[in-house]
Amino acid sequence: MRRREFIMLLGGAAAWPVVARAQTYPSRPIIMVVPYAAGGTFDVMGRILAARMSEILGQPVIVENTTGAGGIIGVTRLINAAPDGYTLLLGSTGTHAYNQTIYKKRRYDAINDFTPVALFSEQPMVLEVRKDLPASTIPEFVALLKANGAKMQYGSAGAGSTTHLACSLLNAKIGAAVTHVPYRGSAPATNDLIGGQIDYVCGNLGAAAALITGKQVKAIAVLSPERSPLMPDLATAHEQGLTGFDVTTWTAFFLPKGAPRAIVDKLNEAAHATMDTPAIKSRMLEMGVTGVAPERRSPEYLAKFVIDEVARWEDPIKSGGLQVD
Numbered sequence: 001m002r003r004r005e006f007i008m009l010l011g012g013a014a015a016w017p018v019v020a021r022a023q024t025y026p027s028r029p030i031i032m033v034v035p036y037a038a039g040g041t042f043d044v045m046g047r048i049l050a051a052r053m054s055e056i057l058g059q060p061v062i063v064e065n066t067t068g069a070g071g072i073i074g075v076t077r078l079i080n081a082a083p084d085g086y087t088l089l090l091g092s093t094g095t096h097a098y099n100q101t102i103y104k105k106r107r108y109d110a111i112n113d114f115t116p117v118a119l120f121s122e123q124p125m126v127l128e129v130r131k132d133l134p135a136s137t138i139p140e141f142v143a144l145l146k147a148n149g150a151k152m153q154y155g156s157a158g159a160g161s162t163t164h165l166a167c168s169l170l171n172a173k174i175g176a177a178v179t180h181v182p183y184r185g186s187a188p189a190t191n192d193l194i195g196g197q198i199d200y201v202c203g204n205l206g207a208a209a210a211l212i213t214g215k216q217v218k219a220i221a222v223l224s225p226e227r228s229p230l231m232p233d234l235a236t237a238h239e240q241g242l243t244g245f246d247v248t249t250w251t252a253f254f255l256p257k258g259a260p261r262a263i264v265d266k267l268n269e270a271a272h273a274t275m276d277t278p279a280i281k282s283r284m285l286e287m288g289v290t291g292v293a294p295e296r297r298s299p300e301y302l303a304k305f306v307i308d309e310v311a312r313w314e315d316p317i318k319s320g321g322l323q324v325d
Helices: 003-024 041-057 069-079 093-102 138-151 162-174 186-195 205-213 261-276 278-286 299-319
Strands: 030-034 061-065 087-092 114-130 153-156 179-182 200-204 217-222 248-256
Touching: 030 041, 030 069, 041 061, 041 087, 041 261, 041 278, 069 087, 069 093, 069 248, 087 093, 087 114, 093 162, 093 248, 093 299, 114 138, 114 162, 114 186, 114 205, 114 261, 114 299, 138 162, 138 217, 153 162, 153 186, 162 179, 162 200, 162 299, 186 200, 186 205, 186 217, 200 205, 205 217, 248 261, 248 299, 261 278, 261 299
Parallel strands: 030 061, 030 087, 153 179, 153 200
Antiparallel strands: 087 248, 114 200, 114 217, 114 248
């Protein structure tokens, strides 16, 4: 055998195990790390997705709630796993945007410590106020905050949470200083909003929809660029004069750094096939969650998207004094 043919044969033999693994993937259960507590919206979404992905991939996709430190514990679990496709992170705005600036010393690098797989869903936030607040539109709300903001209070699921940052960004856009009341979760904040103890909350539309239709709270605006199919008659803040305002939470899958492209592609296809399943789309819509457009589905798009999201949230977090050690 000539030397060149021998070298080519060795090269092919070296590559064969990687190709073979990708072709037979998955051959055992996949762990989906959910970095938040069981029972919440994020966890429910993960379990709905996992059930359908199990059918598509032909192997169980098992949800593992690895909680603590604002998602950092779960993210660390993923980073330290083998990049073989059998440990998958259900990431979000929190894990891959907020956390990069909230902590003065970064616990991980959201841009370089992962293999992006798929951005697959978004969920708009909504400005919900106590039902007797004397404002029903964004212009009325802005006027009220500018005149009485020092006397008002807004609630959140806790300092640094999505609900906190959304309202913090809203207040900054309006130019009003309002007292923040952090709670241990969205439920107690919502309860106090219903009871009139606080004035407003920036919550997930899916969780707020039933309260809005039941007139327990009043919706002022959707805080995303476009209206939500869940409540198509509710105008956006952008439409009502806060142009360019966008507070949308998103979810995406990530693998550890160095995962093979063939495995990334297979999980990408499975994630979007899951979101395109009619029963899943319907269930997600009930939660206020919609799938992303086809042109936003590639791993390359997600990689660039994370870079943009980290940059987008850096100034509001720093200027709002939301950083911690």
